[in-house]
Amino acid sequence: MPAAIVIFTRLPEAGKAKTRMIPALGPEGAADLQRRMTRLVVARVSAYCSGTGGRLVVACEGGSPAAMQEWLGPGPLYVSQRGVTLGDRLLHAARAELDRGAEKVILIGADCPRLCAEHLRRAEYALEDTDLVFGPADDGGYYLMGMKRVIPSLFIDIPWGSGTVLARSLERAGEAGLSPFLIETLPDVDDPDDLADAVVALEAAAKVSVIVATLNEAKNLGRLLPLLRRGGISEIIVSDGGSGDGTLAIASSHGARIVSADRGRASQMNAGASLASGEYLLFLHADTDPPEGFASLIREELDRPGIVAGAFGFHLREPVCCAGLIESLVSLRCRILRLPYGDQGLFMRRDLFLTLGGYPEHPILEDLILVRRLRNLGRVVITREKARTSSRRWREGGVVATFLRHSAILLAYHAGVSPERIAVSIISRDNKCRGRDIYCPER
Secondary structure, eight states, X not given: OOOEEEEEEEOOOTTTXXXXXXXXXXXXXXXXXXXXXXXXXXXXXXXXXXXXXXXXXXXXXXXXXXXXXXXXXXXXXXXXXXXXSHHHHHHHHHHHHHHTTOSOXXXXXXXXXXXXXXXXXXXHHHTTTOSXXXXXXXXXXXXXXXXXXXXXXXXXSOXXXXXXXXXXXXXXXXXXXXXXXXXXOBOOOOSGGGHHHHHHHHHHHTOEEEEEEESSOHXXXXXXXXXXXXXXXXXXXXXXXXXXXXXXXXXXXXXXXXEEOOSSHHHHHHHHHHHOOOSEEEEEETTEEOOTTHXXXXXXXXXXXXXXXXXXXXXXXXXXXTHHHHHHHHHHHHHHHOOOOGGGOEEEEHHHHHHTTSSOOOSSOHHHHHHHHHHTTSXXXXXXXXXXXXXHHHHHHOHHXXXXXXXXXXXXXXXXXXXXXXXXXXXXXXXXXXXXXXXXXXX
């Protein structure tokens, strides 16, 4: 059974949040630090729970559950912290989640911006074989505690706020006959001395990695890569399926990281994502230009609890017959079904993408299948801001013929025909695809 994960935090009010940081940052700056760290931790844990089916609980202080939900949005269960000491509050939260039916409970704070899904995953796996796990903090405390049953002595007469919290807790565990499992030691953020590492961690957490799958896309890359650089993207990964034109030379000249992969959009995007270091992933077609300010837009959308993925609105870049009708039909599909396609740019958190195993390795419809899986985990958002994508598919194949062709593919898939069989039986393997069509099996 997946764990219930409880995040302890408080409403970031000036003068009340991160008070030990006030001499260095001032009341507003300390509250803003609390705000940024809490949003980051809640978003990361929300994405992790979406992938595992776990329950996310936000235990708040300094504000009502309703006020916290108004700030952070729907998704988690919001509860008030109960108890006088920190030990009382931890004990009450652990007991409450076990009483709700959780078989494992993980308690964390919101002041460790280096905490990520891998730490939660290690803690949860450790609880399969032991009753107690700690994530040590480098100041002598701990940023994470996981358990399968309540051990009251772990919460009573502990010198909270001192450098001996973990040592005393381990002593108490030993007295109870337990051998706790310790995961990686991380820094938490309590004092001005911790600020430098916090800034580095928060900046790293804002990084967007863009993955572009290519096959003979020299012309489009020459337009796209400068746009991405102007958008503040520091990591562009071009995953190439064997281009014979100048694709690789252009990618290299713009500082993109190049990876060679088996031809096929799914395998190419998975190969690119495996090298990405960003918190957020944006998968782009080489002929799709993201909207202005797209990096900030991605962070803003994915930082909202309950949002598991997103895509941009759809706009055809070049004139083509019935362009308005095509865009309206795509907009209708996205509004009703929340089912964007890859030519709109798909974005999600890296941890969730890896938890899901990436794109399914099918010759076609890999984007549709992934988005349908994501919809089962949470909300897929479509932004008002639009990506500008090439109309070449519609122009070269004909509007009516292309629409009918795509409809036939989707009808076959929904009727239970496998993507592999569709690729063989419906899509012509002649040179009409030319390695460009979104549904081309050669891609």
